[in-house]
Amino acid sequence: MASSLGAGLLILTLVGCGLGKPFDGESSSRQEPVYLTVAFQPVIAKLQKQAESDLERHLATQQASTLKALSTAEAFPAAFKRSVVLNAMRNPWAGLMTLENHGYQIAELALSGQKSLPILPVLIEVLEAGMDRSSDSVKPIPIPSSTTLEDQLSFIEALLEQAHQLREKALRRLSQAERQFLFDHAELIVEDFSPHISDPSGQTMQQARATHRFCQLINERLDYGALMAAAQVLARFSDNEWLQRQPALFQGRKAVLTPPSGVTGEVLLVRETPYGLIVIGGPGPNSYDLDSRFALVIDLGGDDLYRGTIAAATDARHGNSVVLDLAGQDTYHGSPLGLATGRLGVGLLMDQAGDDVYLLPQGSGGTGFAGLGILRDLSGNDQYIGDKFTHGAAVGGLGLVMDVAGQDTYASFGYAIGFGGPLGIGAVVDLTGDDSYQCGDRYPSSYNTADAPDDKPGGRLFQYDCFGIGAGSGMRLLTNDSEHQSYNLAGGLGLVIDVAGNDRYHSSNFSQGAAYFFGAGSKLDLAGNDDHDAARYGQAAGAHYGLGLFVDVQGDDHYASTGPWYNGGAAWDRSVMLCIDVGQGNDVYDFQWSSGLGRADHNAWSVFLDDGGMDRYLAQNGMGMATDNSMSAFFDLAGKDEYVTGLQPSSSGRDNGRTLVDPAGGLFVDR
Numbered sequence: 192m193a194s195s196l197g198a199g200l201l202i203l204t205l206v207g208c209g210l211g212k213p214f215d216g217e218s219s220s221r222q223e224p225v226y227l228t229v230a231f232q233p234v235i236a237k238l239q240k241q242a243e244s245d246l247e248r249h250l251a252t253q254q255a256s257t258l259k260a261l262s263t264a265e266a267f268p269a270a271f272k273r274s275v276v277l278n279a280m281r282n283p284w285a286g287l288m289t290l291e292n293h294g295y296q297i298a299e300l301a302l303s304g305q306k307s308l309p310i311l312p313v314l315i316e317v318l319e320a321g322m323d324r325s326s327d328s329v330k331p332i333p334i335p336s337s338t339t340l341e342d343q344l345s346f347i348e349a350l351l352e353q354a355h356q357l358r359e360k361a362l363r364r365l366s367q368a369e370r371q372f373l374f375d376h377a378e379l380i381v382e383d384f385s386p387h388i389s390d391p392s393g394q395t396m397q398q399a400r401a402t403h404r405f406c407q408l409i410n411e412r413l414d415y416g417a418l419m420a421a422a423q424v425l426a427r428f429s430d431n432e433w434l435q436r437q438p439a440l441f442q443g444r445k446a447v448l449t450p451p452s453g454v455t456g457e458v459l460l461v462r463e464t465p466y467g468l469i470v471i472g473g474p475g476p477n478s479y480d481l482d483s484r485f486a487l488v489i490d491l492g493g494d495d496l497y498r499g500t501i502a503a504a505t506d507a508r509h510g511n512s513v514v515l516d517l518a519g520q521d522t523y524h525g526s527p528l529g530l531a532t533g534r535l536g537v538g539l540l541m542d543q544a545g546d547d548v549y550l551l552p553q554g555s556g557g558t559g560f561a562g563l564g565i566l567r568d569l570s571g572n573d574q575y576i577g578d579k580f581t582h583g584a585a586v587g588g589l590g591l592v593m594d595v596a597g598q599d600t601y602a603s604f605g606y607a608i609g610f611g612g613p614l615g616i617g618a619v620v621d622l623t624g625d626d627s628y629q630c631g632d633r634y635p636s637s638y639n640t641a642d643a644p645d646d647k648p649g650g651r652l653f654q655y656d657c658f659g660i661g662a663g664s665g666m667r668l669l670t671n672d673s674e675h676q677s678y679n680l681a682g683g684l685g686l687v688i689d690v691a692g693n694d695r696y697h698s699s700n701f702s703q704g705a706a707y708f709f710g711a712g713s714k715l716d717l718a719g720n721d722d723h724d725a726a727r728y729g730q731a732a733g734a735h736y737g738l739g740l741f742v743d744v745q746g747d748d749h750y751a752s753t754g755p756w757y758n759g760g761a762a763w764d765r766s767v768m769l770c771i772d773v774g775q776g777n778d779v780y781d782f783q784w785s786s787g788l789g790r791a792d793h794n795a796w797s798v799f800l801d802d803g804g805m806d807r808y809l810a811q812n813g814m815g816m817a818t819d820n821s822m823s824a825f826f827d828l829a830g831k832d833e834y835v836t837g838l839q840p841s842s843s844g845r846d847n848g849r850t851l852v853d854p855a856g857g858l859f860v861d862r
Contacts, residue, residue: 510536533562559588631699682710
């Protein structure tokens with residue numbers, strides 16, 4: 192029967208100021224505007240109800256056995272496991288609903304904040320809740336109702352002071368040597384991080400111990416709640432009404448005679464503070480070579496060029512840095528770990544308008560390493576071109592890229608575009624526009640040794656790694672040595688949420704709602720006719736206690752893979768994966784070079800579910816197959832569909848109106 196789960200906008204509710212701690216006590220005398228909260232309709236709970244009768248009838252015993260195997264997650268050695276992953280290992284549907292609701296809450300907040308109050312402080316709180324973290328409660332400094340320049344500068348300095356004090360509180364239990372270690376080791380993580388260490392000896396063990404120490408210091412000695420609060424304080428600069436006032440404050444003001452070294456173009460104000468320089472650039476073109484001297488740069492307009500450490504720390508002493516650009520076609524060319532990077536502090540970059548270019552060397556572009564890095568772009572057709580560990584990536588912190596409007600391009604080599612490493616949450620939230628996402632195609636995969644020993648880079652069978660576009664991964668030492676296993680690190684949470692637009696995704700191995708070793712990955716595309724092209728372990732796929740969720744809502748979508756295995760709800764070795772396409776769109780699943788669409792092996796759990804439409808399925812194998820004490824299911828709930836194996840119509844019996852049971856633990860259902 193036809194389903195009616197179109198997950199568009201469910202409700203529009205008027206809300207007053209303050210969505211929650213810590214910014215729920217605004218004492219400004221000016222009248223705060225109301226704004227719209229947009230709510231999305233969750234889909235997993237309703238789809239579970241449509242699937243559970245078949246699962247109970249055909250796979251109840253197998254599912255119980257699989258869940259027993261998954262329950263070993265609690266005891267398996269890995270430090271800093273997240274509750275969302277452990278809960279999903281106990282109850283897959285419930286854990287996946289938690290992950291879905293977390294993503295929808297982020298999308299709702301992002302949409303609701305564009306015409307009024309700064310929603311960014313609350314968004315930080317909600318994102319971090321997915322990592323079981325919360326911020327200190329801080330009384331917000333009121334935005335002044337006065338329009339005098341001195342009052343506005345006093346407000347700016349007060350925010351910088353409050354954020355500085357919170358950072359000092361966050362670091363108070365760390366010695367100077369420990370602070371320096373955290374700052375320095377972030378660079379080594381970005382350079383050498385690997386999800387799996389196949390030969391844990393010598394230098395590789397030294398690196399594993401150091402990364403374990405990095406995470407342990409963050410978890411036990413860094414007051415992360417205070418650092419979160421510092422980021423929320425600085426995020427007060429995202430108030431759109433306050434930002435729109437700034438050009439009028441400086442209208443007619445003469446340029447300073449001697450700008451700071453490294454700054455060209457018209458500069459309207461330079462003020463020294465205990466936290467660094469405040470610089471106000473004029474409405475024309477400027478160039479900024481930024482370093483530790485700068486605490487806050489506000490540029491009023493023009494086509495500007497930024498170089499150096501842009502909204503990032505240059506050393507362990509200078510932790511907080513902010514750049515606000517109000518208009519113009521700007522170019523940002525940061526240094527490694529030097530653009531909207533939180534590194535033992537907070538890095539915040541916000542661009543209000545223009546077609547901008549972000550050139551992101553490794554470790555930059557809304558990234559967090561013992562800190563929080565945030566990049567927000569309000570409008571324009573933007574290009575985010577990066578190396579690895581870019582575009583919303585984090586280990587031991589938060590990395591966020593939020594783009595509100597425009598046809599944007601995101602490109603990176605790996606560990607990027609929503610990547611959560613150990614103790615990290617990395618997210619990309621894009622609200623509107625026809626966007627392009629690319630990740631991978633640079634770093635050869637270790638699978639080539641076994642799968643394509645004779646192929647060369649660029650060859651048909653040659654594989655690359657990605658770990659991006661909504662991916663979470665830990666650090667796993669491949670050994671039975673208990674001492675070595677004590678350095679295993681559970682993964683964090685990687686998110687990509689694209690609310691609207693006809694989008695294109697292309698990625699290499701481990702991507703698009705992928706997870707590895709206690710990591711969680713989630714990709715939600717909520718509207719549009721989209722292309723989802725991945726490789727091995729793509730579109731809700733993963734291994735070794737990974738949790739992956741892929742949801743596409745509405746549209747005629749196209750799915751593809753370069754193979755050779757595991758796409759579209761595919762789980763390996765005690766993992767939980769769910770791939771959903773919601774709505775009545777006519778979708779194509781071109782997995783001729785791959786397998787999946789509901790495939791589980793080695794004590795794993797997976798489900799693929801298409802809500803409706805006239806769909807075309809091409810796959811080597813899968814569609815409700817399982818081996819070795821696993822459970823997997825394929826559901827197509829409505830529509831006249833076509834099933835093809837290789838280049839011929841399916842000879843496996845998979846067809847419209849059929850139910851097939853794989854005795855090993857698989858289920859195929861077409862209604």
